[in-house]
Amino acid sequence: MLTKTFFKALLVAASVSGVYAHPQRKNTDGTSERVQSGGGGGRQAPPSVATKVATVDGKTVAANTTVQALAVAAPNAAAVAGTSTKSTVLIFARDAASAYSATSGLQGYAIPYQVVTVPQAGITLPQLNSSSTAGNYGAIVILSEVSYDYGGTLGFQSALTAAQLAQLYQYQVSFGARMVRIDVFPGPAYGATALGGCCNTGVEQLISLSSTASFPTSGMKTGAGVSTAGLYHYPATITNATIATEFASFGPATGFPTKSTAGVINKIDGRQQMVFFIGFATEWSATSNYLQHAWITWATRGLYTGFRRTYFSNQVDDMFLISDIYRPAGRTYRITTADMDQHKTWTADIQRRLPAGSKYFLDIGHNGNGNIEAGADLGGTQCGIGPIEYDEQIDTPLEFKKPLGTGKNLWPSTPTTYPYTTTCTNLDPLKVWFAKAANRDVFAHVSHTFTHEDQNNATYFDVSRELSWNQAWLKQVGIAAGNKFSPNGIIPPAITGMHNGDAIKAWLDNGIKYVVGDNTRPVLMNKENEFWPLISTVADNGYAGATIVPRWATNIYYNCDLPACTVQEWIDTSAGSGDWNALLALEKNTNTRHLFGLHHDPYMFHQANLNYVTAGMTTINGVSKKLSLIQAWAETVTQEFTRLVSWPLISLKHDDTALDFINRMARDKCAPQLSYTTNPTAKTITAVTLTTTGNTCSVKIPVTVPGTVTSTQGFTTEKVGSDPLTIWVQMSGSPVSFTLSTPVAY
Numbered sequence: 001m002l003t004k005t006f007f008k009a010l011l012v013a014a015s016v017s018g019v020y021a022h023p024q025r026k027n028t029d030g031t032s033e034r035v036q037s038g039g040g041g042g043r044q045a046p047p048s049v050a051t052k053v054a055t056v057d058g059k060t061v062a063a064n065t066t067v068q069a070l071a072v073a074a075p076n077a078a079a080v081a082g083t084s085t086k087s088t089v090l091i092f093a094r095d096a097a098s099a100y101s102a103t104s105g106l107q108g109y110a111i112p113y114q115v116v117t118v119p120q121a122g123i124t125l126p127q128l129n130s131s132s133t134a135g136n137y138g139a140i141v142i143l144s145e146v147s148y149d150y151g152g153t154l155g156f157q158s159a160l161t162a163a164q165l166a167q168l169y170q171y172q173v174s175f176g177a178r179m180v181r182i183d184v185f186p187g188p189a190y191g192a193t194a195l196g197g198c199c200n201t202g203v204e205q206l207i208s209l210s211s212t213a214s215f216p217t218s219g220m221k222t223g224a225g226v227s228t229a230g231l232y233h234y235p236a237t238i239t240n241a242t243i244a245t246e247f248a249s250f251g252p253a254t255g256f257p258t259k260s261t262a263g264v265i266n267k268i269d270g271r272q273q274m275v276f277f278i279g280f281a282t283e284w285s286a287t288s289n290y291l292q293h294a295w296i297t298w299a300t301r302g303l304y305t306g307f308r309r310t311y312f313s314n315q316v317d318d319m320f321l322i323s324d325i326y327r328p329a330g331r332t333y334r335i336t337t338a339d340m341d342q343h344k345t346w347t348a349d350i351q352r353r354l355p356a357g358s359k360y361f362l363d364i365g366h367n368g369n370g371n372i373e374a375g376a377d378l379g380g381t382q383c384g385i386g387p388i389e390y391d392e393q394i395d396t397p398l399e400f401k402k403p404l405g406t407g408k409n410l411w412p413s414t415p416t417t418y419p420y421t422t423t424c425t426n427l428d429p430l431k432v433w434f435a436k437a438a439n440r441d442v443f444a445h446v447s448h449t450f451t452h453e454d455q456n457n458a459t460y461f462d463v464s465r466e467l468s469w470n471q472a473w474l475k476q477v478g479i480a481a482g483n484k485f486s487p488n489g490i491i492p493p494a495i496t497g498m499h500n501g502d503a504i505k506a507w508l509d510n511g512i513k514y515v516v517g518d519n520t521r522p523v524l525m526n527k528e529n530e531f532w533p534l535i536s537t538v539a540d541n542g543y544a545g546a547t548i549v550p551r552w553a554t555n556i557y558y559n560c561d562l563p564a565c566t567v568q569e570w571i572d573t574s575a576g577s578g579d580w581n582a583l584l585a586l587e588k589n590t591n592t593r594h595l596f597g598l599h600h601d602p603y604m605f606h607q608a609n610l611n612y613v614t615a616g617m618t619t620i621n622g623v624s625k626k627l628s629l630i631q632a633w634a635e636t637v638t639q640e641f642t643r644l645v646s647w648p649l650i651s652l653k654h655d656d657t658a659l660d661f662i663n664r665m666a667r668d669k670c671a672p673q674l675s676y677t678t679n680p681t682a683k684t685i686t687a688v689t690l691t692t693t694g695n696t697c698s699v700k701i702p703v704t705v706p707g708t709v710t711s712t713q714g715f716t717t718e719k720v721g722s723d724p725l726t727i728w729v730q731m732s733g734s735p736v737s738f739t740l741s742t743p744v745a746y
């Protein structure tokens with residue numbers, strides 16, 4: 001029998017409480033790329049909290065949270081006195097691990113928050129207001145009621161006392177702060193009653209939004225069901241419509257023949273709260289990452305420092321190279337102009353089908369030596385010295401740290417500069433295709449080095465040649481003149497050289513500041529903040545100053561051109577199970593989780609994945625089409641994303657992605673904070689004031705508003721598709737205030 005637990009799970013409570021805050025808070029040389037397991041970057045779920053059987057209103061229900069609400073004194077609804085409130089979100093959680101299900105979404109937006117971890121022994125509340133008119137928190141979140149099993153007749157009870165809840169409720173009334181409660185057992189306090197607990201293994205019950213009227217700027221769609229698999233929950237019915245309004249519902253399931261209530265918004269005694277009758281697990285659940293935008297938008301009223309934007313960048317490595325195919329063994333694949341023609345047409349087609357404001361394109365990483373190889377094969381002596389060739393490289397350990405100055409040059413010593421003519425490069429039809437601006441400018445472009453030499457044990461000489469020759473080739477063939485070219489970045493071959501100080505120095509000496517990493521390798525991720533890049537250091541990387549941008553791997557493998565190949569490699573290397581449809585279902589779930597988590601990391605693909613000419617049919621949402629691997633992946637992910645939200649999907653070129661990460665880190669370090677100016681009589685927010693540390697910052701700070709402001713004061717504004725208005729504020733020594741054109745109700 002299934003033990004009914006939250007698979008998101010929660011750590012056993014610590015013996016002491018804690019408070020913490022966030023400030024805003026391929027291959028021509030015979031080598032092969034390492035196989036990277038797709039979907040990296042997920043967090044380890046904390047241990048689970050087992051349920052106990054309880055009888056409530058004559059029903060036997062397994063629950064692991066409070067089933068009987070405490071008797072809490074009603075707040076004084078007339079005591080509305082606040083005139084200003086900080087926007088910081090106050091979060092109560094059993095521990096830091098479970099708090100992630102609230103903090104991760106706020107971090108995605110860059111909304112400031114403070115976590116209070118509540119052990120079973122209880123806590124003292126933080127100071128809620130600094131004066132009778134100035135509040136310290138714009139919203140309050142309580143996860144799983146911070147409940148513990150106290151044993152005996154007490155069972156599960158909140159570690160927050162009735163008096164503390166009364167204090168929080170009074171703060172809500174006095175300062176207009178909204179409360180969010182996630183993972184709640186339905187009861188009279190919420191105007192609802194539980195129909196039972198759900199679900200046993202193998203039982204699916206979809207959850208969807210039934211109304212977004214209370215959070216219209218969320219851009220979320222109603223009636224679009226998503227899975228609750230692994231998320232224990234309590235289907236409910238509303239019993240007191242005077243205090244409860246449904247915003248989310250569960251679909252029918254085994255044991256629940258009709259739709260039921262999944263979440264309500266309560267208006268009680270002058271305060272408001274949004275209540276979810278389901279647990280969240282944003283570390284692994286796409287559903288949780290999706291639903292979090294309902295509560296974040298509602299709790300903040302769509303008024304916050306930070307911004308919501310979905311960047312969806314697909315990078316294609318190894319262009320111009322020949323790839324050895326995994327299965328069937330002995331095959332190779334090099335992309336053709338017919339493949340590229342179709343991807344050009346498809347790019348325009350998918351762009352038309354994406355939400356307003358979208359801008360989608362592939363970002364292609366080029367290896368110029370592959371062009372020379374093709375020309376030499378076709379043109380005899382017209383390519384002079386021919387392509388660069390060298391002895392096979394010896395593989396190194398994944399995180400190999402090369403001592404500075406060691407290694408052996410593989411490149412020939414002469415010629416010292418790029419020697420090839422257009423007579424040579426034009427022998428390759430693929431180069432001729434890319435040289436046409438009408439083709440070239442459909443895509444973004446970046447260097448992937450000249451020959452694809454692994455850089456873990458490479459010398460400064462070799463890496464410098466790899467970079468400078470490819471730069472010369474990109475300029476000669478016209479790719480560097482493209483409207484989406486990245487001159488300051490490379491995709492390192494097989495993501496090597498990350499601990500080679502000689503390689504990193506060569507990057508920087510050749511104008512290369514931005515590289516991508518690999519999220520399956522934690523050492524290449526920023527340990528302080530998952531939304532920041534990693535900046536290389538002498539201690540960790542051998543040389544300081546390069547920016548390493550996180551990048552997602554997928555289960556579309558570098559050495560596959562057809563579904564059967566990538567499915568087999570998925571099974572052989574990543575414990576995959578199933579067919580092409582199963583793999584795409586996994587990719588849909590994994591990568592919508594990343595997108596709804598507001599991660600801006602690009603995704604990794606390779607030239608073989610663009611084989612369209614010999615591709616078969618793939619069925620997505622009932623429609624069968626001939627699609628390449630990358631097309632099938634992108635269609636699967638984007639169709640699911642646009643089924644759920646109306647947000648634009650925007651691709652960035654390599655260098656712009658790096659700047660996005662760099663600017664995010666710089667903004668966070670300025671500790672932006674938004675304060676609400678409130679009218680206690682009208683119970684509205686009338687204005688906002690932005691501050692940072694010293695009221696200065698080297699980069700612009702985004703402020704998002706649900707409507708408009710009376711004056712943008714000359715600052716840059718951004719309104720993309722249906723996304724809300726964002727004002728990009730340059731701080732210059734003083735707080736900056738904006739008056740809302742229409743006051744926002746508490």
